[in-house]
Amino acid sequence: MTPPAGTQSILGFGIFTPGAKLFQRLRFRAKAGLLSLSLIVPLCTLSYSYFRSTQDGIDATAKEIDGVAYARSLIPVIKAAQQDRRHGTATVGASFSTLETTDKTLGDGLGTKESYAKVLAAKDLFVKADKARATAAADALISALLDELNVVSDNSGLTLDPDMDSYYTMDAAVEQYPQIAELVTRVKVVSGGVLSSKAATPAQTRALSHDLALLSFRLSAMRDDLSKAVGATPELADKFRRDDALSQLQNLVAVSYNNFMSDDGIKGELAAFDTTADLAYDGAFALGGRTVDALDWLLEKRLRGFLFGRNLTILTIALTLLFAAYMAWSFYVATHRGLLEAQHSLEAIADGNLTETHVAQGRDEIANLVETIKVMQSNLLRIVNDVRRGADEVATASGQIATGNTDLSARTQQQAAALEQTSAAMTQLASTLKSNAENAREASQVASGASAAASTGSEAVSKVVKTMAGIAESSKKVGGIVSTIESIAFQTNILALNAAIEAARAGDAGRGFAVVASEVRKLAGMSAEAAKQIQALSLESGEHAETGAQLVSDAQATIQQVVGAIDGAVDYVSQIVQASNEQTCAVEEVATAIHDLDTMTQQNAALVEEASAASESLNDQATGLQASVGAFRVVA
Secondary structure (H helix, E strand, C coil): CCCCCCCCCHHHHHHHHHHHHHHHHCCHHHHHHHHHHHHHHHHHHHHHHHHHHHHHHHHHHHHHHHHHHHHHHHHHHHHHHHHHHHHCCCCHHHHHHHHHHHHHHHHHHHCCHHHHHHHHHHHHHHHHCCCCCHHHHHHHHHHHHHHHHHHHHHHCCHHHCCCHHHHHHHHHHHHHHHHHHHHHHHHHHHHHHHHHHCCCCHHHHHHHHHHHHHHHHHHHHHHHHHHHHHHHCCCHHHHHCCHHHHHHHHHHHHHHHHHHCCCCCCCCCHHHHHHHHHHHHHHHHHHHHHHHHHHHHHHHHHHHHHHHHHHHHHHHHHHHHHHHHHHHHHHHHHHHHHHHHHHHHHHHHHCCECCCCCCCCCCCHHHHHHHHHHHHHHHHHHHHHHHHHHHHHHHHHHHHHHHHHHHHHHHHHHHHHHHHHHHHHHHHHHHHHHHHHHHHHHHHHHHHHHHHHHHHHCHHHHHHCHHHHHHHHHHHHHHHHHHHHHHHHHHHHHHHHHHHHHHHHHHHHHHHHHHHHHHHHHHHHHHHHHHHHHHHHHHHHHHHHHHHHHHHHHHHHHHHHHHHHHHHHHHHHHHHHHHHHHHHHHHHHHHHHHHHHHHHHHHHHHHHHHHHHHHHHHHHHHHHHHHHHCCCECCC
8 A cells, every 4th residue: 555645654764664663563651661661771781780890899999998907907916026026025926916806807808817827827936936946936927927918918909909099009008118117127137236246247248238139129119109109199198208218218228238238348336227227117117007098098088989979870870760750751641641632633523523622732743743633623624614515505506407407308398399290290291292293293284285286276377477476476485484584583582481481480490591591582583683674675575576466466366365375374384383392392301400400309308307317416416415514513
């Protein structure tokens, strides 16, 4: 089926054809639900992905904070172990209480079970070690504590921190700072022995060279870490306050190289070196503490950012969903109500009710549809009113036409009957005229025989009056011809007059006969004029023949009278025959014309009957149209 003009077939939607077919099969509520679902599913998927990623970040940051807390509890233990190694004491056990509590709380999450067991084992050995093995036991304990710190930093994700500021702060606080503090204590211990004896064994020299080189490397790395962290977050400069501590550490390195690695040999005082080393050690621990605090601040800041972003996103999504739900429901209500109004209007129009009116609300497509329906209803109302008036007028006119056709049919039938009677009368008249013409021909034959007998009797007289008889005979012939012509002209004029009268009675059908009659009358007039001229010539010839005719008039009177009477009878009979023939032809022509008129009248009667039937059919159709239009209810 070809779609109406101005519309597009669904086959013209291209790649959207399946979706268009699907929506054509669904009700409006299902369409709205499907559209909402098509938006909600991707939104939920993206929200799930975002919240999962955010939660992963929150969990990772929280775990890093746990790692910082664990490292914060480890650093005092490391410091205590280093001091015990330096002073030869065993007070480290008192600092384990905080570490034990922290491990019980965070150890499982950070996977420190094995490493912490090693720390406890090293602590027990250190506590039980005698003075000769105290240093080695302290080294083992400090090594175990540093290993524990590495395990915590690895398992908590500190070593894989994604942010530049927190990564370098972590590296300074967890990787560099504990190692620097350890190297400072080792340099101080070895240097104390060297300065006491003012001599260094090769082993001490190698140890100092190694430790000082490593301390210089660690110090440079820590300085770089702190600088990069401050470059990423300038606020960290106030939190680090790194200049004094780094200067003290750098001073320790410089003094150590000057006292122990110069070409002048061992120099320097033990007390002054211990003061320098203590200042560097205390500065390192102070800087390490501030670095750990800064790391904790960065992680807490990141955690708050994650939580704020997550909560803001939840609030935004919730408000967006509420707003979307509100707008979707508002769209559904407005569109559904508009469609219902349009449907109600169309149903009312389909039922023939054109009296209801609807006002379009808004300026959307539904309002345009309602307005278009309103315009359509107005145009349909105007068309129905026009059709109703036209149907009434057609019904009235068709009724009048039917009545007129009925009357015309009756009159036409009467006229046809009259023409049939006239045609029969003309046929009978033609038959009578034919009979008269036959009788006239028979009389003409009898008169011709009498004339021949009279001519034989007059031959004797003709021989006597040969000269005068020729002249008299010529005059008589001329007179006879003139009389004949006058008689013919008179009779022709009478016949033409009768034909004109009959043509006038025949109306339009006799116009041709009227023209013929007029031409015949003209010919009759011309014949009469010629007869007058011939008559004048005949009179002149008669005057010349009177002298000779007088001489034989007495002898020939009786014969001439007989011959003249017979000739006159012959002439009159001939004229009667000719006139009868002409009348017969004229009557036949009139009969033919009347027969043609009768045929046309019969045809006209048939056409009138057909027109009457058509007008009755038109009247019936107009009545049906009135009934059809009457199904529409319009405002009076």
